[in-house]
Amino acid sequence: MEKGNRANFGSKLGLILATAGSAVGLGNVWRFPYMAGQNGGALFIIVYVVCVLALGIPCIMSEFIIGRHSASNTARAYRKLAGKTPFGLVGYLGVLTGLLVNGYYAVVSGWCFEYIYASAAGQLNGDPQFFADFFNTFEKDPVKPIFWAVTFLIVTHLIIIRGVKDGIEKASKMMMPALFVLLIVLVVASCMLPNAWAGVEYLFKPDFSKVTKELFLGALGQAFFSLSIGMGCLCTFASYFSKETNLTSSAMQIGIIDTVIAILGGLIIFPAAFSVGVSPDSGPSLIFITLPNVFQEAFGGIPVVEYLVALSFYILLSLAALTSLISIHEVSTAFVEEEFNVSRNRSATIVTAVSMVIAVLCSLSLSDLDIICLGGKSLFDWLDSITSQILLPLGGFFTCLFLGWYVPKKIVKDQYTNWGTMPGKYFGVYMFCMKFLCPICILLVFLHQFGVI
Ligand code: PFF
Numbered sequence: 001m002e003k004g005n006r007a008n009f010g011s012k013l014g015l016i017l018a019t020a021g022s023a024v025g026l027g028n029v030w031r032f033p034y035m036a037g038q039n040g041g042a043l044f045i046i047v048y049v050v051c052v053l054a055l056g057i058p059c060i061m062s063e064f065i066i067g068r069h070s071a072s073n074t075a076r077a078y079r080k081l082a083g084k085t086p087f088g089l090v091g092y093l094g095v096l097t098g099l100l101v102n103g104y105y106a107v108v109s110g111w112c113f114e115y116i117y118a119s120a121a122g123q124l125n126g127d128p129q130f131f132a133d134f135f136n137t138f139e140k141d142p143v144k145p146i147f148w149a150v151t152f153l154i155v156t157h158l159i160i161i162r163g164v165k166d167g168i169e170k171a172s173k174m175m176m177p178a179l180f181v182l183l184i185v186l187v188v189a190s191c192m193l194p195n196a197w198a199g200v201e202y203l204f205k206p207d208f209s210k211v212t213k214e215l216f217l218g219a220l221g222q223a224f225f226s227l228s229i230g231m232g233c234l235c236t237f238a239s240y241f242s243k244e245t246n247l248t249s250s251a252m253q254i255g256i257i258d259t260v261i262a263i264l265g266g267l268i269i270f271p272a273a274f275s276v277g278v279s280p281d282s283g284p285s286l287i288f289i290t291l292p293n294v295f296q297e298a299f300g301g302i303p304v305v306e307y308l309v310a311l312s313f314y315i316l317l318s319l320a321a322l323t324s325l326i327s328i329h330e331v332s333t334a335f336v337e338e339e340f341n342v343s344r345n346r347s348a349t350i351v352t353a354v355s356m357v358i359a360v361l362c363s364l365s366l367s368d369l370d371i372i373c374l375g376g377k378s379l380f381d382w383l384d385s386i387t388s389q390i391l392l393p394l395g396g397f398f399t400c401l402f403l404g405w406y407v408p409k410k411i412v413k414d415q416y417t418n419w420g421t422m423p424g425k426y427f428g429v430y431m432f433c434m435k436f437l438c439p440i441c442i443l444l445v446f447l448h449q450f451g452v453i
Contacts, residue, residue, distance in 0.1 A: 007164035009240050014169035016253055017176040021323030022233045023258040024179070026108055027226040029320055030287045032262040035222050035271040037281035040210030041202040041270075042289075045263065047216055052255050053225040055441055058433035059229045059396055060251040062403040063413040067238030068247065072231030073334040077239060081407050086094055090398045094232030097391040098331035099351070101231065103358025104383045106156075107329060107366075109321035110148030110359070111288060112314055114138060120253065120312040124292045131293045135285070137377060140368040149219050149359040152318075156325045157352040160333055163343050165242050168326055175319045182316040183261065186268045188336070189309055193298050194422055196271030200278075201272045203263075217448045220441055230395035233327040236334050246422065247415060272298050329355070358383070397442045404434030 009015040036044040070077035078091030092222060114140040118124050124134070138144060159171045190196060228234060238247075269291065273280040276297040282290045292310060299306035329351055336347035365379035372379045412431070418423040447453045 007240055009169050010240055012245070013171075014165075014173055015237075015241060016250060016257075017246065018168050018172040018323075018327075019250070020254045020257040021172040021176055021357075022228045022237065022327030023226060023324075024227075024261050025228075025324030026105070026112075026317065027222070027318050027324075028258065028262040029265040029268075029317055030284075031346045032222060032226060033266045034283055034286045034375075036203065037270070037279065037286075038267055038283070039212075039215045040207055042206040043135075043208065043210050044215060044219055045266075046206060047202065047219040048223060048262075049259060051441075052227065052259050054433065055220065055438050056223045056227045056229065057251050057255045058430055059224070059400065059438055060227060060234055060254060061233075061416075061430065062399050062434060063229065063234035063333065064238040064241070064251060065412055066399070066407075067235035068241045068245070068413055071239050073239070073336055073338045074235045074331055076338060077235055078402070081411070082268065082402065085406070087398065087402045087406055090395060090402060091232065094230070094395050094396075097231045097387050097395060097419065098210065098328050100358065100383050100391070101355060101387050101432055102325065102328045102332065102351070102355040104362045104380055104387075105321070105325055105356060106149045106153050106359040107145060107362045109152045109318065109325055110145055112149075112321055112361075113148040113152055113317040114144065115288065115292070115314040116311065116318060119292075119307070119314055120422065122307065124310055127435060128293050131289050132285075134292075135177050135288045139366050142364065142367040142369050145363040145366070146360050147372055149363055150321070150356055152240065152325065153356055153359060155351055156322065156329050157348055159304070159322075159326055160329050160348045160352075163344060164330075166331065171262050171324060175323055179316055179319045179323070179432060180261075182312050182319070183264045183268070186312055186316065188308065189299070189305070190268045190272040193271060193275035195275045199270030199272070199274035202265065205265050213448070217377045217445045218296055220445050221388075221393075224392060224396055225443075226262060228324070228327065228449075230392040230397075230399065232331040232395070236331045239334070243370045245309065246418065248426075250306070252397065267376065269294075272350045284347065303424055320380055363437050389446075393442050397439055397446070400434050400438040400442065404431065404436075404439070408431055408450045 008020065066077050068083060071082045072080065074094045075091035079088040082088035159167045161167065191200065226228060269280050269286070272294050273290070276294055278290060278294050281287065291313070295306055295310045295313070299309050332343065332351040333348045336342060336350050337344050341345070361372050362380040362383060373380065413424060413427060414420070416427055416430065444453065
């Protein structure tokens, strides 16, 4: 292994928090609750947990194995193992996906900043129509969303340029505990509302009459998105792991932290929504239109509490988004730095600049100016669907095939067992997942999206 003077995480806790920070994002606090809301609550959670355990964790392991073995950016990591075969392209695919996601994820992250500002300034008061108008007017504004997305990218940039240990790891060590505390406070506040129990019950009491194909495929897609699989984030972070890092237990811890946080996200949203009789399945508009209204109605009796709940919620969301955006940014930054042999500062600047251009174009495509739309769809929607429905599953699919069928088994086993210093428990099960279970399941989700099955 070539380690040279390459950066490393300084501690086990830092490594876990940074990698879990990549996984914990808008996907947990926003997408998971509304997916659960649309797919039968508790039933979705059960299927989701099975997907995380049987498919998600083995896929995290694969990216860890490729990243730590090669100790380089994602493109080079795949290239080193793939030689001249087309598998080498999978790493480049990850970097490209990362760059595109970086641009549009910054836009939604920027919205969170606007909502922190609006709730701090006490602007989030009104009837349900007010909240819909507030969001639509903001989204259609040609300047404000750009301002916030650019601000978000600058904050990310400032963390990234400080490096792996002093930037990413230190920031994660501060932000992840803060995020966890906010989550717990909000869960308690939400569960103390009148009729909150109905929401808790919906989340934990399965209704088996709701078993559908969509439920399984939705849960699998959500597991991949939420665990940041298929885009090189985990592979890049693993390239900073040390020889002693236990890959299996790290992958399990990250899967568990991510799932617990998603369920806690549900425990904020469901009890609050049920207590005011609102259905928590309104899709993407849930956190920016439905929730501010829910908070107002649920906690409006005591204005200070309503103020603090709304403010804490959007701070929570921004922290979650920031820890993910850092990891997405790092994929491209490490790539530019190592492939073009430039300083970290310069590579981060290039990535931030390109991401800003994408974010500006995405924001404009949603604005009133009605530009950069194709086939009736905004650039934002195009990037969202191309990355999450095509590029991420493709990356995950080929990674499984690569590891399961192509990479020499000795390399995989050495990484799995830390060069024979740990028992290789379940190695056979892991290889079975890589060779068959994971690629088949990803393929099914992929084909289903296009109506083939
Ligand atoms: N896992 C993040 C979330 O749940 O919001 C999103 C994400 C981050 C997806 C990084 C993909 C990725 F590579």
